[in-house]
Amino acid sequence: MFKTLATLGLAAALLSGAATSTLADDAKPVKIGWAAWSDAEFVTKLAAKLIETKLDRKVELVQADVAPLYQGVARGDLDAMMMAWLPQTHADYYAKVKDKVETLGTVYDGAKLGWVVPDYIPADQIASIDDLKKEDVQKKLSGTIQGIDPGAGLTRLSEQAVKDYGLDGYKLQISSEAGMLTTVDRAERGEKWFVATAWSPHWMFGKHKLRYIDDPKKSLGEAEHVDILARKDFKSEDPEVSAFLSRMKLEIPDLEKAMFDAQETSYDAAVDKYIKDHPDQVKSWMGDQG
Numbered sequence: 001m002f003k004t005l006a007t008l009g010l011a012a013a014l015l016s017g018a019a020t021s022t023l024a025d026d027a028k029p030v031k032i033g034w035a036a037w038s039d040a041e042f043v044t045k046l047a048a049k050l051i052e053t054k055l056d057r058k059v060e061l062v063q064a065d066v067a068p069l070y071q072g073v074a075r076g077d078l079d080a081m082m083m084a085w086l087p088q089t090h091a092d093y094y095a096k097v098k099d100k101v102e103t104l105g106t107v108y109d110g111a112k113l114g115w116v117v118p119d120y121i122p123a124d125q126i127a128s129i130d131d132l133k134k135e136d137v138q139k140k141l142s143g144t145i146q147g148i149d150p151g152a153g154l155t156r157l158s159e160q161a162v163k164d165y166g167l168d169g170y171k172l173q174i175s176s177e178a179g180m181l182t183t184v185d186r187a188e189r190g191e192k193w194f195v196a197t198a199w200s201p202h203w204m205f206g207k208h209k210l211r212y213i214d215d216p217k218k219s220l221g222e223a224e225h226v227d228i229l230a231r232k233d234f235k236s237e238d239p240e241v242s243a244f245l246s247r248m249k250l251e252i253p254d255l256e257k258a259m260f261d262a263q264e265t266s267y268d269a270a271v272d273k274y275i276k277d278h279p280d281q282v283k284s285w286m287g288d289q290g
Contacts, residue, residue: 101232
């Protein structure tokens with residue numbers, strides 16, 4: 001959901017992406033791309049750890065913006081990515097590459113985009129996006145909707161929502177995930193009113209008491225699924241890894257808890273804890289390798 005990196009930038013990332021293993025060099029490393037979202041970072045690092053420790057394979061993680069990730073998988077520069085938000089959020093990206101990639105499976109269902117407010121704002125004041133048009137509400141929100149990155153699918157949909165609901169007096173504050181979270185954290189400490197773009201799964205729901213407001217026009221879409229996309233021929237060329245990825249599926253509450261653990265400790269520690277706490281699930285993912 002981020003702005004496109006220059007082609008050379010992605011090429012450099014592919015050449016210098018951090019190798020996460022010191023295993024034997026007899027097999028080509030599995031290249032998995034990810035963008036800097038908390039959910040994508042956790043599931044990608046979880047998959048990498050299991051591929052390395054259970055399948056004895058090298059993994060190279062390549063971080064880039066979302067658009068170059070789709071391009072990288074389509075070109076075969078990347079073997080897979082684990083963060084295709086469909087059918088709506090990444091619709092534009094997916095439409096351009098759908099004939100050049102394969103879907104290995106859905107890593108989690110029920111993903112959601114929306115706008116959130118803190119629980120201390122009374123529900124009779126803000127229950128839906130329509131309520132933002134109330135003069136007193138607009139004043140308390142300073143006519144601002146806290147947003148994220150300019151190239152994000154959520155930003156594109158939020159811009160459309162501003163138009164659909166006639167929120168002429170509002171500005172969608174383009175920022176970043178980190179910037180949005182900083183604003184939310186600061187506002188909550190002072191119990192100030194705010195509305196922010198958000199998505200689930202996200203660790204912020206473990207830290208803050210937030211609620212989604214209704215979107216009766218469905219401008220921000222409905223529940224989505226997050227899929228794993230692979231380059232063409234990856235399933236036939238690497239059946240062991242592709243079979244593992246196709247079986248990998250997490251429940252959103254478990255994922256959000258793990259993401260919050262990662263914020264409190266580290267992603268590596270949270271991955272190790274998840275593996276330790278879910279032995280049967282991991283065994284089912286690994287199949288014959290479990």
